[in-house]
Amino acid sequence: MPTALITGITGQDGSYLAELLLSKDYQVIGMARRSSTVNYERINHLLDDINVVQGDLHDQGSLLAILEEHKPTEVYNLAAQSFVPASWSQAVLTAEVTALGVTRMLEAIRLFDRSIKFYQASSSEMFGKVLEVPQKEDTPFYPRSPYGVAKVYGHWISINYRESYDIFATSGILFNHESPRRGLEFVTRKITDAVARIKLGLASELRLGNLDSRRDWGFAGDYVEAMWLMLQQEKADNYVIGTGETYSVREFCENAFGFVDLDYKDYVVQDPRFYRPAEVDLLISDPSKAREEL
Numbered sequence: 001m002p003t004a005l006i007t008g009i010t011g012q013d014g015s016y017l018a019e020l021l022l023s024k025d026y027q028v029i030g031m032a033r034r035s036s037t038v039n040y041e042r043i044n045h046l047l048d049d050i051n052v053v054q055g056d057l058h059d060q061g062s063l064l065a066i067l068e069e070h071k072p073t074e075v076y077n078l079a080a081q082s083f084v085p086a087s088w089s090q091a092v093l094t095a096e097v098t099a100l101g102v103t104r105m106l107e108a109i110r111l112f113d114r115s116i117k118f119y120q121a122s123s124s125e126m127f128g129k130v131l132e133v134p135q136k137e138d139t140p141f142y143p144r145s146p147y148g149v150a151k152v153y154g155h156w157i158s159i160n161y162r163e164s165y166d167i168f169a170t171s172g173i174l175f176n177h178e179s180p181r182r183g184l185e186f187v188t189r190k191i192t193d194a195v196a197r198i199k200l201g202l203a204s205e206l207r208l209g210n211l212d213s214r215r216d217w218g219f220a221g222d223y224v225e226a227m228w229l230m231l232q233q234e235k236a237d238n239y240v241i242g243t244g245e246t247y248s249v250r251e252f253c254e255n256a257f258g259f260v261d262l263d264y265k266d267y268v269v270q271d272p273r274f275y276r277p278a279e280v281d282l283l284i285s286d287p288s289k290a291r292e293e294l
């Protein structure tokens, strides 16, 4: 039975990936950081089938200890400070977790067992102020947030450990992926949650930032399958995963409100509090390499 370690098991992608790996008869070890109250909302239904262990990307010793105790054959590094606005207000923490955390896990693998396959959760935010349309694996990066900068570090340190130590370190450059399990502060769930509240008479408006930014949105449940496929290849590599279609936040609002016969213009208020110091205006993927090879 193969054993996989998932960091970020309590997050959106962690929960879907755990379900996928269980369906493939993996033993699943999920790493969660200690907190004063447990936040297993997304994995409560899996607790009988997975093994949740405590560890933190800040803490090198905890990572090494988990590898030594559970001996995974695959490590999916999904843990991160992943909310882009918080990366300006907590820039150093974002660098510690989202950037240096990757090195800590790679170091643990280098010291314990270099044959472990490693997946790094890279992001389309690395393309930022895009230098090419659509974006593919060799499109140069121009990150626009401390989060994007941290992910560029994580991407390159994974490639560096691949080239320096021959570790199977793969980087999945995933475009936005959403689901009912998406955190409520991200724009898709913020909108759909508000639409439901407004329809039920529980709220009267929705305050948003930039309605004109465009994203390539996919479904998280599909994207975790791509992660797994990447680790089943013969060689570690970099892959862009996206839909190849782009829509604006405004179009998303039109559709979500329209779904319950409401007009978004009657409820959406643009609020400068939700504008970002630097915006990523347009993301659209070219996932042809992944389509061919995976």
Ligand code: NAP
Pocket (backbone or CB within 6 Å): 007, 008, 009, 010, 011, 012, 013, 014, 031, 032, 033, 039, 055, 056, 057, 058, 077, 078, 079, 080, 081, 082, 083, 097, 121, 122, 123, 124, 173, 174, 175, 176, 177, 178, 183
């Ligand atoms: P998410 O829902 O925000 O989950 C992040 C996970 O990281 C949570 O389990 C969180 O634990 C954990 N975490 C945060 N800091 C940690 C630390 N110091 N030590 C250990 N665990 C820590 O994110 P997601 O949407 O599932 O995304 C998964 C990964 O893919 C992230 O690395 C994200 O940056 C990346 N990514 C996401 C997208 C997307 O569209 N979703 C696209 C590209 C890349 P708590 O529950 O305790 O907070």
Ligand code: F7E
Pocket (backbone or CB within 6 Å): 082, 083, 084, 122, 123, 124, 125, 174, 175, 176, 177, 185, 186, 187, 188, 190, 207, 208, 209, 210, 211, 213, 214, 215, 249, 274, 276, 279, 280
């Ligand atoms: O914003 C605009 C906002 O926060 C999408 C993370 O998973 O995907 C995610 O990052 C767009 C931005 O996601 C509001 O300005 C307008 O242009 O849902 P989001 P994100 O920043 O694209 C990437 C790929 C990741 O890697 C990240 O981890 O929507 N927007 N008004 C708003 N966004 C939010 N959150 N809230 C608003 O009120």
